[in-house]
Amino acid sequence: MAGIAQQHWFSPAELAAMALPALPATTQGILKFAKGNAWLSPDVEGVSWRNREGRGGGYEFTMYSLPLPAQAALVMRMQAADPVAQKPDEDRTRREREDLWWRFDAMPEKRKAEARRAYQILDAVEVLIQNGVRKNYAIIQIAALRGVGTTTIYNWYRDVRGLNRCDWLAALAPHYATAKPRTECPREAWDILKADYLRLSGPTFNDCYRRLQDKAKEKGWKLPSTKTLKRRMDALGPELLTLCRKGEEALRRMYPAQERDRSMFHALEAVNADGHRFDVFVQWPGYEKPVRPVLIGFQDLYSGMILSWRLDISENKEMVRLAFGDMVGCYGIPAHCWLDNGRNFASKWLTGGVENRYRFKLRDDEPQGIMPQLGVQVHWTNPYSGQSKPIERAWRDLAGGLSKHPLFEGAYTGNNPVNKPENYGSKAVPLDVFIKVVSEGIREHNERIGRASRVCGGKRSFQQAFAESYATAPITKATPEQRRLWLLAAEAIRADKTTGEFKLEGNRFWAEELTALRGQQLVVRFDPQALQGSVFVYRLDGTFVCEAPCLAAAGFADKSAAQSHNRARKAWIKAQKDMEKAQNRMSIAELQDIYAPDPDAAEEEPMEARVVRPFRPAAATSGNAAIAIQPDEEEDDYLVRAMEMERSERPGLRLVDPDEY
Structure with missing residues (x-):
């Protein structure tokens, strides 16, 4: 029995000698049993049986032709005879199963359906076998009922031979392939x-x-x-x-967009901003031709509510600053703000001094922007990226519908030059009407019930979600001093070296505190639309200095203005003199008395010269034997000549005769 484990084909004599259950114990009985159970079917020749080669001839059978009890007993004897067979290669089996199911999973659905049909037929045959029906009879009955050939069923059993029942479906998938000749291309x-x-x-x-x-x-x-x-x-x-x-x-x-969960924030913790140009012609004051206004807004990332917005003829840093101020003044200071790197959002007025303003250089003398001073952490996003800025999705939902409002009929321009309506340019909406429609549209956008966001849950509006979180969230409110940061703009200006005054857009500004900052660079915060008023002056590090009023440029012949200016100057000088008196508590006479010499002090002995040069007067006829002494007349002539030369260079001077006085 030592060679049973390596033997795949068995003769009737060998099967009879093994005395397997459900099989006769004689060679003649095995042959009779084989003929009665269709072991010698021509359809399975070479698969389940074959003619025996060698002396005596006869037949040989595989173990899969035997009844199931005989197969089980034969397998047990084979494992007992071969110790290696008792320890199968688990890794190899696992890889074969994985490859089998990988091939099945990669097949089209049509071939998978064929495999399921074959598995159902084999499962029906196995049910009959378990109920005592012989295998060949079961195959014949199921083949007749399902309309398949018995040879096909036998072939399916060949495909699943040696496999676990759980892997039959993958093994039954058709694995034929029609190889076509490949035409090579140069x-x-x-x-x-x-x-x-x-x-x-x-x-x-x-x-x-x-x-x-x-x-x-x-x-x-x-x-x-x-x-x-x-x-x-x-x-x-x-x-x-x-x-x-x-x-x-x-x-x-x-590439799939990243899905970001905004429910991690609370109300006003994080905001984002963006602009949108309306596809509507509007009559703007001061412009002859109609314009297409631009909307700048800030949106709460948690709820999606539009917090503030501004309108202008173009996207500029002033309207961004004012919209940001409206949001902070009404709701509070956010902790994070997502902006794109456009020039209006990344301007020094708003984000000056922020790291990674990669489109512009960061200079040492650049004034610090509003957001850094308020502690807002700025994040830069990609332009035209709806995934990075959810407000772009809000503009598509809000502004796209507003542009086609009934009151804007005839003023709608179309979303691109190709989609112009037939009545293009036939009307321009008045500005007041346009503002009312936009305001009402934003209110409706915030209050619309049934928003499908994760925070709203398909039931609430943006405003309801924001209000619920805002009531319990820690909100930082701005102080009156901080309000100057967003209401006014910042600009680095150098003060005059003499007076400390400075000019801004042709207007002069000065205050007493600026005298101490002469020649230094200052940060001036001002309202671009009210430059005739006062401006607020800061140092470069953000320290507040003073409020400087505008010095109005009066007319040359304006006597009252001159008198007012003189009075202001005299008052300032008087204030400085009062300060001088406050500082100098000691008079000049007292100071002179302190430093006056002591009359009782002993007189010092005169210092005696150690080296003396003798005096030798010059003779009348001598040449240069002695040092000549210049008479006083020559000194007077020298002074006269020097003053004449200076008068020639400066025509405004003249000599004065001392005798006149």
């Missing part, structure tokens, strides 16, 4: 076709193939069919085809 022709097709111009494949056919006639190439080459081109992958034919932006859109 390498140079394939390179030409790829270079022609994979262009941003996006030519059709048929045009590229026709051009390649003309080149193939010249070179003598034999090309595959159009469908074959198109199939090979598509096999390069949709990502590569999109990148080459539509560009990087189209490829970026193929």
Whole structure:
């Protein structure tokens, strides 16, 4: 019995000698049993039985031809005879099962359906066998009922032979493949076709193939069919085809967008801002032609509610600053703010001094913006990215519908030059009407019930969700000093070196405190629409200095203005003199008395010269034997000449005769 484990075919004598259950114990009995149970069916020749080679001839059978009890007993004897068989390779079995199911999972649904049908038929046969019906009879009955051939069922049993019942479905999947001869394409022709097709111009494949056919006639190439080459081109992958034919932006859109959970915030913890240009013509004061206004708004990320908004003829930093001020003044200071890196949002007035303002240089003398001074953490996003700024989705929902409001009929411009309505440019909406419609639209947008966001749950509105969280959230309110930060703009200006005054947009500003900051750079916060009023002056580090009023430029012949200016100057000088008296508590006479010499002090002995040069008067006729002493007349002549030279250089001076006085 030592060789049973390696033996796959058994003769009737060997089966009789093993005395397996459900089988006769004699050779003749085995042969009779085989003929009675259709072991020798021509359909399974070579699979379940074969003619025995060698002396004596006869037949040989596999263990799978035997009844199930005999198969089980034979397997147990084989494992007992072969110790290796008792320890199967678990890793190999696992890999085979994984490969089997991987192949099944990759098949189309049509082949999977065929496998399920085969499994149902084998399962029906197994049920009959378990109820005492012989296997061949069970196969015949089920084959007749299901309309399949018995040979097909036997082939299915061959496919699942040796496999666990749980893997039969994967093993029964058709694994035939029709190999077709592959027509080779010349390498140079394939390179030409790829270079022609994979262009941003996006030519059709048929045009590229026709051009390649003309080149193939010249070179003598034999090309595959159009469908074959198109199939090979598509096999390069949709990502590569999109990148080459539509560009990087189209490829970026193929990548799934990140789904961000905004319910992690509370009300006013995080906001985002963006602008939208309306597709409506509006009559704007001061402009002859109609304009398309721009809406700037701030949205709460937690609830989606529009917190503040401003309108202007164009997107500019002033309206962004004012919209931000409206939000902070009404609700409070947010902790985070998401902005794109456009020049209006990334202006130094709003975000000056913030790191990663990568579109602009960060200078040392740049004034600190409003958001950094209020402690708002700024995050930069990609422009035109709805995933980064949810407010863009709100503009599409809100502004798109408002542009087609009934009151705007005739003023609607269309969302692009191609989609212009027939009544394009026939009307322009008055500004007051436009503002009322936008205000009402934003109110309705915030109060609409049944929002499908995660926070609203399909039941509440944006405003309800915001109000519920706002009532329990820690909110930071702005102080009156902080209100100056967003209501006014900031600009670095150098004070005058002499007076400390400075000019802004042609207007002069000065205050007494600026005298101590002469020649220094200052941060001036002002209202661009009220430059005739006062401005607030800060140091570069954000320290408040004073409020500087505007010095109005009066007319040259305006006597009252001159008198007012003189009175103000005299008052200022008087204040400085009073300060001088307050500081100088000691008079000059007292100071002179302190430093006066002591009359009782002993006189010091005169200092005696140690080296003396003798005096030698010059003779009348001598030359340069002695040092000549210049007479006083010559000194007077020298002074006169010097003053005449100075008068020639400065015509405004004249000599005065001392005798006149």
